[in-house]
Amino acid sequence: MNILIFLIPISILLGLTFVALCFWSINNEQYEDLDLNAEKIIFDDESLRRLNDDK
């Protein structure tokens, strides 16, 4: 059972990381247009990357 002393802090830490990441993505407006963002990953084009870097 001693392993729990190690696992419990990890689970709490993971939870906090999740919340932090989620808050970041919400603030980053990634949930504004679900239809587009779902497919944006296939736009792996040079020009688009440049456009995103500009932002």
Add this chain to the structure above:
Amino acid sequence: MATPQPVQAKCYHCGLPIFSEQKYDGKVFCCSGCVSVFQILSYNGLENYYQIKQSSKNIKTPSPAFEKQENDYSYIEQESFLEKFFILEDGIYKGMFFSKDIHCSACAWLLNQLPQTVSGVEFLRVSIENSILEVHLKRDKGSFRALLSQAAKWGYHLEPILTNEEANKRKKEQKKLKLKKIAVAAVCTGNIMMFSVASYAGVSGDFQQLFLKLSALFFIPVLFYSSRDFFLNTFNSFKSKQFSIDIPIAIALIMGGFYGYKNVISGQDLHYFDTLSVLVFFILSSRYILDWARDKGQSQQELLSLLNSSIVQKKTETSWQPVHSSTLNPGDIILLKSNEILCCDATLQKGEGYIDKSILTGESLPIKVKVGEALLSGMKSYSSEFEVQVQKTPADSYFAQMTKSVIDQHSPFQGLLERYSKFLIFFSLISALAILFFSYPQDLQEGQFRALAVLIITCPCALGLISPLIIYNAIKTLAQKGIILFQTDALERIPHVKKIYFDKTGTLTYGKLSVGSWSGVKNQEVFNAVYSLEKFSIHPVATALSQYCLENDAVEIEVGSFQENLGQGVQGWVDEKFWEIKASNLQLAKEKEEISLTVSIYKNRERISTIELNDKLREESYSIVSKLKKRFQIKILSGDKKQNVYKVGSQIGITESDCYGEVSPESKAVIVSENYHALMIGDGINDLPAISKSFVGIATKGQMKNAIKHCDIYFLNEGIGSLDVLINVADDVNKQIKVNIGFALVYNLLGITLATMGHITPLFAAIFMPVTSLVLLTHYIYRNNLLEKKIRVLT
């Protein structure tokens, strides 16, 4: 029973079926517009568009074949316009554009390439969900005109829209906050569950105490951050003395929290932290989905009303200049092109011809107008050009006043779901109080525990989660079929409808004059002659005739000694024969008040054929109406002449007693509001008062974009074809809700009984609630597949 059809080739660019094929670069296209878009794209090295398009699912149906638009965007450079539509901040203009052409991720990709070809673009974002393009442009470097022209070359007609920056920002922030609350609830619930499972599995000793304290710790953010709205709403509902679904949730949270923390301090492992946090998470998520669905409807509504603005030609000292209609002032002289709707109230300055006022009155025949006459906004030029002087700006015009004066007065209606929830809340609160009362004073500890169990088990959690999903899905399905739902509860109202009132002109019929029957000689020679003669006339009859002949491949032949006798007909020499086209029986027609005009063709003074012109019935009207007749009482309400209404009625099988003609907009509204469960469907501004006062009001695509605010449902397609799909979906939604309520009733009664008897332990509640949600979700998915199949058969 569909007959097998040959596989039709699809356009390489727009994907629509091809009728007249055009080939380029080994690919087939439907029109020259699509070819030129393809050329431009491949010239600029943007062929990727087609790859992305193939792999992306179509979120919306593409609009009909790309029309090559020769748009003049110079109006956008005018100072007055820039000031009105765009926000200037630090030398950067911020603007929003709407385009109906944005329908898939390939469109978004293409528009994302705009900064490559247009200079000065600071920021650009495309939203497919709302078909909106957001652009920030450097004031000194960029030009909106260049941007819009480039987009137009690619086939996207962008229209600037006015936005309320403040309200949008506030809305966005609220949405973000809600998502954050859900995220926090999700993380805490997951962790609490983990510790609870260990407790249920029988962990003991120090670890039990540790898990208990950790659960209590994780419950703090759920109670104080995620659940804040429940407490606020409860407080507000007490203040306004109204029943709210949040009351039992708030009470359960306070009681459960208090009880749980008390036990934790005294070291007892008895708490409801896991169940309560699941509850909070589920309810918050379901509300978010519902908000999302509602939001979608509203933003479209906002957009469509803004789309009413248009570009008009304004007269300057030297020439005509395109301006946006919102920048017009009284006294300006503008051009009203043929088939264009007047955007403001004006007086006729120059020109002669016919005006169609069916949008305002429902009258199906165009009327003649003279110089000096006053014209109202909403009137449409029939076939000639007019110069008119603006009397009242679009914002103050008759059309705007008319839409403003209409106040929504739908009959009050409470959906089954709402009634059930209210009943349930009431019932669970009473039972909880009763338990407390009867256990007082000996068993107060046990009584509190049972009362809490009742409150938790009756929370409309599963029901609350599935119902928004059902409605959200219905909204999505309908949107794909071109039906926009503005009032979500309209779906629940439709099954209660007893009578359906149809508008005639424009709704059941096409709303314009066309050739009905052609008796006598009907060959190419006649077509050619009629076309050549009528081509020059602006009379509505002539327009209808030449249109018909053109559809029959008529060719123009030179006409000798052409003569037009206004209101009588035309005559002239074609191919060495003397032709006359005369309006016959005009006198007779007037007496009988018949709409259908009869025209006779004379060849060398001998009558060879007779043509009847009328406002044709839409193709789908008959089949839809006869289908609906089995279930509803069908009636026609029209502002047109009685005889015409009777005639259309007889065509679709409705007796004269159910056809009302010569009805003013006001009396239409009275008739509709007197009949309690009435559905009104129409397309003109004269139907608006009736639509807004009906039980369910539907507007079809026509000339009243402005009026959308007042209807429950809007059809993006003309005619009543969508009605069938709508009724099917509405029926299905109601059936699903009924099944869900039935299920909820059973499990709530069971839950209350068990909880009152003290058989519900925290473990039982923790398992019971997710299981019921799962059962309902399975049922929802099953029904959904059924519905999708049904809709596919229908369309």
